[in-house]
Amino acid sequence: HAKKTGRNRLAEYVPEMTLRTQRRIRLERELRRALESGGLEVHYQPQFDCGTEQLVGAEALMRWRHPEQGFISPAEFIPVAEDSGLIVALGEWVLLQACTEAARWMRMAEEAGIPPPSIAVNVSARQLREKGFLDVVLRTLAATGLPAMQLELELTESMLMEDVESAVQFMREARGKGVRLSIDDFGTGYSSLAYLQRFPINQLKIDRSFTCSLPDDGTTIVSAVISLARDFQLAVVAEGVESREQLEWLRRAGCTYAQGYLLGKPMPPEALRQLIEAQRQPVH
């Protein structure tokens, strides 16, 4: 009897795999076309100082408007792009868009007499493995005129743990050029504290899964990350801040920056520029 169930389960499993594979192959082809024909966009989610609630920067997040299926989440298409290697081209495209936009923010901020907002760009494991990745970053900075200090690359624990030696070398070189580095989704991976000490990073980003349960739950973990960051002299960004209560708790706990729907969703470039304009000091 058990055997029969096993066989039936296998029979259901195989066509399902095939469908999934077919969908992935199709997505990959359409994604490539989207990259070539302007079907992709970059949205920007603002980041704020927890204390002053002033705009300090934004994270670039990729958006794909599929002609038939509508909006497709990066959570779905980034893994497809990783598997096919297309993420390298996509990543270069996002980096160029983001740095071009941030150079524009810099000019706007200068005119408005406010500090220039920084830009955070997500890096995939595959990009980090490419030998010439840092050169791509430096060439993009040179081409757009964005100072390295205003660019922050978001890396994850798991990608750094894939090959610690190469990752540390990349990070040292990038930092040497002035580029800032942060660890995204911090706390969800499994790097040890010993590695944290070896990684020349500037900032930790507390994963949304911890932020979302504040202030009733998760306070022990978030407090621990904040004090860890303080000891290592790192800034901390809380991701996924959705309520006033959470923001207030984070501010009191000593969190540096906040990002989340409460303060601003990812938005098209025009909307973020308006937000920068709104920060302009009133003329008396």
Ligand code: C2E
């Ligand atoms: P991530 O880098 O951790 O980005 C944060 C995600 O949380 C974003 O989802 C953002 O829209 C979402 N988020 C921000 N605040 C809130 C909130 O208050 N509540 C909720 N429920 N969600 C919030 P998104 O844009 O769907 O991106 C998902 C992931 O896809 C990103 O996670 C990142 O890992 C990846 N990704 C996005 N753009 C790129 C890219 O250009 N390159 C690479 N390599 N990965 C990207």
Ligand code: MG
């Ligand atoms: Mg990120």
Ligand code: MG
């Ligand atoms: Mg994150």
Ligand code: MG
């Ligand atoms: Mg995340």
